[in-house]
Amino acid sequence: MPPKTKGALQLVHRDVDEIKKQVDRLVKEVKEVKEVQSRDGSTEEAFRRCQELQMLVEKTQRTLMKLTKADESAPVGNYDRRKQEEETRLQNIWEQVNSLSLELSPPGPSSAAAGAVSKEDNEEDDDDEDEDSSDEDDEDEDEDEKPAVKPPSQSDPHVYTALSDFTGEQEGDLSVQRGEVLRIIRRAADGWWLAQDANGKRGVVPKTYLKIGSGVDDEDDEDDDDDEDDDEEEEEGEELTDDQEEKSSPHSNWSTVRKALTEIDTTDVLSAMGAIPSGFRPSSLNKLLVEEGKTYRGSHYVQPELSQSQLSFSDLFLDPDSGRVRSRQVRTCVCFSLWSCRMIPSPGVGVQVLSRHVRLCAFDGSQVLSNIHTVRATYNSKNPKTWSFSPRMTGVLPSLLDGDCFLRCKSESPNLGILFELGVSFIRNSTGERGDLSCGWSFLKLTDDTGNPLPNRTCELPVNEGTPYEKEAVKEASATRGSPAGVFHQMLQNRRQPKLIVKLKSSNRRTRTQLSLLPDSLLHCLSCVPLLVLHRQLQADSLLMDRPTMQNADLIFSPVLSTFPELLDQPDLLDALRRVWRDAENNMSRAQKRDSSFVKHEFLKVYTSSVYFLLHSPSLPRHRWADPPSEEQRARVIYANGEPGEPAGPEVFVDATRQHLAFDITELTFDLLRVAR
Structure with missing residues (x-):
């Protein structure tokens, strides 16, 4: 009888057990070394093993995050719960290994990087040391004496020149000056390369500051050098496979450790830990709200807009007969409702979700054309992958939960539509650091191919990975592997894909009249329209009627x-x-x-x-x-x-x-x- 094949989740469970055993064994050995106080010659080896375990944990986390029920050879009961348990175990192991790594790590990457040099570099350094050993034995040791370093060869492909001054901001960075010749010891995928200067000092330098060759003003070979540099970056940078990462230096994970230490970017750290599902990115719209001040906020768009001459207004006028704000028709005025989202993955272990929400704005494919409005979603803890909006409740529905919205936009772009960015705000449990992630984005174009407005209907929009600004073609977060076998299989796969359901709807005459009194570009919830109209009327009274002159x-x-x-x-x-x-x-x-x-x-x-x-x-x-x-x-x-x-x-x-x-x-x-x- 052939042996029973093990499922993908079971294999990961076995790998986690093996990693746990190795970590426990390493912790025990380190503790024994401390007890006998004989750490000489043992710390470097323990640190190397600790780094290897870190990379192994990250690889297992990536494998686990990609698993789905479709990968199992046989049905698995309580699949989601079992997968969550494995994620929790890996998170605990990661924290244990990370703490041990920080305990064993050297002061900076420059000293630790000595063990990360390739065999060829070590052999060259050994030869240099052998040549000078006889002279050093005859002289007394001097602490201020600099080690003998072999001058870099002009034709050595490892020789680079600094294009600009770079001052190290953290321990382990190598400060360089423009025109200084460096010898690259190791190229890392994160863009921070380990380099050595003419004095033998080592540290990491951003690759964007370096140019291959020994001359800065060598214009004849500039194009060739750039092409060669780009090829090396593609071969040795982002496209490293998992096997190549394991075979590389144990210090190739230093960038992740350093970011975890300094807490530069929570997203990068969580990505390295495997706590963020595939397709998650830092929120683009939240970045605009934070970095651009009030430029993309509703408080800015309700203010009157000056004309080109700066002497009058372009969107605020009075009706001379009634004394009220004159209605203005714009190219796009649409009412819609956020209905629900389904099959939206949640962040992994190690983070606490504070808010699930959708940020939306007018978008033409290249730029934001209105304020960025946020609608918070509600969900059931038993089904966290389904988000809903506008819950039924007594009293006034909070505007933050109101999914009934309107958009007024005067843009004439043929590609005008509504950009929806699904996001989560979280706090990291271990450090208390907050962050905002994008779970994906959708785009609803408001006109058809002939330029006519879309009819009122329900739209199921696919949720795409990445950000809407990425040049590369994005794929759906749960794209199927291979071509489906039939119609029934297509239906099943379609149900597993993340979707955002939006309803385009009509409005009554009173609402249309009120919307025509608002600014030409604005996106907000319909429940606040009466207040916005009153504010607009007060603006017209103060700015158009009560001022002594229009130039005042x-x-x-x-x-x-x-x-x-x-x-x-x-x-x-x-x-x-x-x-x-x-x-x-x-x-x-x-x-x-x-x-x-x-x-x-x-x-x-x-x-x-x-x-x-x-x-x-x-x-x-x-x-x-x-x-x-x-x-x-x-x-x-x-x-x-x-x-x-x-x-x-x-x-x-x-x-x-x-x-x-x-x-x-x-x-x-x-x-x-x-x-x-």
């Missing part, structure tokens, strides 16, 4: 105009204002609702007695994205006056028991020149 740019007294845009960056305060204004509208008669002057007066009174006070209260913590303790504390402060959304009243400004921030003139004044787009 003095500060305007308006607490609402100066602070309302901040609410779009703080959804909890925006929800509180919605609650208060809903209650105020319910208490109005029909005649009062038709009186625009009365409505604006009531809105100003409600605003200044509620969220305006909270914006300048020291008891309200600063808004932080995906920070549960901060969100809970802010909720307690916002709804501390009784019923949720109940206005505090003007007496809070003279109440001695309440604290207030120091007064700033920007709380009351609207600076047109500073905020206009």
Whole structure:
């Protein structure tokens, strides 16, 4: 009877057991060495074995992350739970090996890299040492004496020249000056090459600072050198196989260790650990929100836009008959609903997910054309791969969870559409470091091939790997291996692929009228449209009617105009204002609702007695994205006056028991020149 074949997950389980045995054996040996205090000659060997185990753990993690049920030769019960258990075991082993590596590691890569030199380099160094050994034996040892180093040959392919000055920022970096000739000892896939200068000092240097050859101004061979350099990078850099990584120097993993030590990039460290599934990347849209200030925030896009002459507005006009904001039609105005996401993988062990969300914006294939709006997803812990939006709940649905959105965009690009980036915010358990990852992205083009708008329908969008800016063709996160065998198999594979379900829908006449009063480019949730319209009307009154002349740019007294845009960056305060204004509208008669002057007066009174006070209260913590303790504390402060959304009243400004921030003139004044787009 032939032996029973073992499944892929079972083989990984066996490999993990073997790695665990090797780690325990190494820990025991290191402990014994410490007890006898005879570490001479043993530390380097233990460190080398520790590095090999690190690479073995990483390789096993990558293998485990790629496994699916389809790889099993026979059905496996509780497959997801068993796979999760193996991930947890590998995470524990990784932390144990990493701690041991830090304990045994030398002070820097320059000293440790001596053992990472190839055999040919060692033989050359040994020959040099033998030639000078007789002279050194006759003289006394001098601590300041520099070792004899063989000058680099001009034709040696390992000789490179520094193109620019580089100052080492961390221990183990080699500082070089422009024109300095270096001898490359080892090329690493991460772009940091181990080099040796003319004085024998070794350290790592970024490859982008180096040029092959011994001359900086050698223009004749520049193109050939660049081509050769590129070929070497392709052969010895990113395309190293797992087997080649194992056969390379045990210090080839130094870049990962150094990043883990200095905590430069959590994403890189977790990727090396195998804790991030394939296709995950640092969030592109979150990077824009963090690095570009308010450029891509809703608070910027609700401000009026100046015309080309800078003497008037291009998107804000008054209707002379009614005195209200004139409606404006733009090329694209669409309403849609985020429905659900399915088959979205979760980060591996070692991280705690703080938020699952979708960031969306107008996109033409090359640039973002609107503000970046975020909708948080809800999920069931029993089925974490399925995300849903707009949960049913009593009262006002928080705008952060509201998947019913609108997009207004004036761009004439034929490729205009909506970019959806699925993301997770996480915190690393071991270090407490926070990060934001993209789980994939989808794009919904809003016109067909003939340029006509898409009809109202439900769209199932595939979720792609990587980022929308990558030049390489992306593939689906769960692409099938090989061609499907039949229609039934195609259906099964299609269900396993990650999908984002979006519904394009129509709006009623009142909503269309309100949307036409908003800025030409804006993306936000539909539930906030009435507040945005009121703010837009107040802008028109102050900027087009109350100013002495259109060329007057003095500060305007308006607490609402100066602070309302901040609410779009703080959804909890925006929800509180919605609650208060809903209650105020319910208490109005029909005649009062038709009186625009009365409505604006009531809105100003409600605003200044509620969220305006909270914006300048020291008891309200600063808004932080995906920070549960901060969100809970802010909720307690916002709804501390009784019923949720109940206005505090003007007496809070003279109440001695309440604290207030120091007064700033920007709380009351609207600076047109500073905020206009």
